[in-house]
Amino acid sequence: MHGRTAEGNKSGMNQSSSSRPVRPRRSVLYLPANNSRALDKLPGLACDSAVIDLEDSVAPGAKAEARENLRRFFADGRAQSLPAGMETVIRINSLSSPWGSEDLLAARGCKPDAILIPKVEAPEDIAAVEDALEQTDAPASLRLWAMIETPRGVMNAGLIARMARTDGARLDCFITGTNDLMKETGVAALPGRPWLAPWLMQIVLAARTYGIDVLDGVFNDFRDEAGLIRECGDGQAMGFDGKTLIHPSQIGPANSAFGISPERLAEARAIAEAFAMPDNQGRGVISLDGKMVERLHLDMAERLIEKAARISARHGGDLTT
Numbered sequence: 001m002h003g004r005t006a007e008g009n010k011s012g013m014n015q016s017s018s019s020r021p022v023r024p025r026r027s028v029l030y031l032p033a034n035n036s037r038a039l040d041k042l043p044g045l046a047c048d049s050a051v052i053d054l055e056d057s058v059a060p061g062a063k064a065e066a067r068e069n070l071r072r073f074f075a076d077g078r079a080q081s082l083p084a085g086m087e088t089v090i091r092i093n094s095l096s097s098p099w100g101s102e103d104l105l106a107a108r109g110c111k112p113d114a115i116l117i118p119k120v121e122a123p124e125d126i127a128a129v130e131d132a133l134e135q136t137d138a139p140a141s142l143r144l145w146a147m148i149e150t151p152r153g154v155m156n157a158g159l160i161a162r163m164a165r166t167d168g169a170r171l172d173c174f175i176t177g178t179n180d181l182m183k184e185t186g187v188a189a190l191p192g193r194p195w196l197a198p199w200l201m202q203i204v205l206a207a208r209t210y211g212i213d214v215l216d217g218v219f220n221d222f223r224d225e226a227g228l229i230r231e232c233g234d235g236q237a238m239g240f241d242g243k244t245l246i247h248p249s250q251i252g253p254a255n256s257a258f259g260i261s262p263e264r265l266a267e268a269r270a271i272a273e274a275f276a277m278p279d280n281q282g283r284g285v286i287s288l289d290g291k292m293v294e295r296l297h298l299d300m301a302e303r304l305i306e307k308a309a310r311i312s313a314r315h316g317g318d319l320t321t
Contacts, residue, residue: 021143021172022303022306022307022310023048023049023087023213023307023310024048024085024242024307024310024311025048025049025087025173025213025215025241025242026048026241026242026243026254026255026257026258026259026311027046027047027048027049027242027243027245027250027251027254027255027258028047028048028049028050028051028089028175028215028242028243028244028245029045029047029049029050029051029244029245029246029248029250029251030051030053030057030091030218030244030245030246031050031051031052031053032052032053032057032058032066033052033053033054033058033066033067033069033070033073033090034058034062034065034066034069036069036073039052039069039073039078040078041248042078042082042086043078043081043082043083045248045251046251046252046255046315047086047245047248047251048085048086048087048242048255048311049086049087049088049089049113049242050082050086050087050088050089051089051090051091051116051244052070052073052088052089052090052091052112053091054066054067054070054090054091054092054093054099054103054106054107055091055092055093055118056118060099063093063099063103067102067103067106070090070106070107070110071106071109071110073110074110074111074112075110079110083314084313084314085310085313085314086314087113087114088112088113088114089112089113089114089115089116089145090103090106090107090110090112090114090115090116091115091116091118091147092104092107092115092116092117092118093118094117094118094119094125095125095128095129095132101132104129104132104133105136108133108136108138108142111139111142112142113141113142113143114142114143114144114145114172114173115129115133115142115143115144115145116144116145116146116147116175117129117144117145117146117147118147118149118177119147119149119150119153119177119180120146120147120148120153120160121150121152121153121156122152122156122159122160123156123159123160123162123163125146125160126144126146126160126163126171127163129144130144130168130169130170133170140168140170142170143170143171143172143173144170144171144172145171145172145173145174145175146160146171146173146174146175147174147175147176147177148160148174148175148176148177148203149176149177149178149179149180149181149184150177150180150181150184151181151184151185154181154199154202154203157174157202157203157205157206157207158205158206158209158210160174160206161174161206161207161209161210161212162209162210164210164211164212165210165211171212172212172213173212173213173214173215174203174206174207174212174213174214174215175214175215175217175244176200176203176214176215176216176217177217178193178196178200178216178217178218179217179218179220181196181199181217182196191227191230192230192234193231193234197238200216200238201238201239204238204239204240208239213241213242214239214240214241215240215241215242215243215244216231216232216235216238216240216242216243216244217243217244218243218244218245218246219231219232219243219245219246219250220246222246222247222249222250225249225253228250228253228254229253229257231243232253232254232256232257232258233257235257235258236257236258240258241258242254242258243257243258259311259319260304260307260308260311260319261319262319264304265304265305265308265319267301268300268301268302268304268305268308269301269305270288270289271288271293271297271298271301272298272301272302272305274286274288274293275293275295275298
């Protein structure tokens with residue numbers, strides 16, 4: 001280990017979220033690494049991100065085969081043929097598992113945009129992967145995502161998210177593992193997720209406190225489009241940036257629900273333009289249309305404008321597809 005601890009280097013604690021990459025993550029599709037047919041179809045899909053999975057969707061006896069299939073996907077040109085802007089993420093098994101170390105080495109070698117760590121329960125889980133990546137001289141552009149899917153993970157969500165504010169941090173995004181969370185707590189899977197919602201909001205609050213993205217869990221019945229649309233709407237209202245998906249048919253509803261409306265984009269542009277005026281450039285707070293607007297709102301506005309530009313570039317100006 002390189003001596004990096006869960007506390008990290010505090011000199012970076014005041015960095016703003018503007019230092020993180022701005023990526024649309026409205027629709028994030030899981031694909032098993034050992035399913036070549038699913039990977040072959042990926043270039044034709046409109047999801048913002050693809051999580052190629054070595055963990056839950058791959059049986060213990062198929063782990064080695066899945067890693068080899070993953071390596072081929074990134075080596076034979078298929079990964080390079082993905083649409084510009086589509087983010088590639090590899091979910092590994094936990095480092096404490098029999099497969100975690102080999103998974104991490106394989107994922108590092110594939111050079112995805114990010115590596116997704118499952119069952120993160122404490123800051124030390126992030127620090128261990130960061131240390132391992134430092135030992136392999138992984139580029140700083142390689143980000144980390146964290147699955148929050150256990151009771152302990154929810155309880156420690158704030159401490160985990162705080163890792164994003166340490167010097168050299170790679171943590172970029174939370175994913176809520178709602179199926180595992182319901183399984184471990186025994187809460188009923190009711191429409192509207194009434195018993196789960198307080199924990200989801202706790203995860204959202206932790207992510208927002210430290211300026212990282214946060215994604216809602218999967219909707220299991222991919223044939224129930226109306227149910228998916230309702231749950232996407234709930235997730236958007238809770239403050240999630242997007243939704244994780246299990247089937248390509250879910251991409252369109254997720255992109256629509258988590259898209260950027262013309263009204264939101266116009267408001268963001270108005271804030272940016274107001275702060276750019278000569279009289280306002282040095283001010284921390286200004287008045288806009290009778291409302292007080294702070295520089296933190298400017299940071300949020302600028303990120304939304306950049307996110308909208310990335311979506312527009314990929315989808316020909318449409319912010320909801």
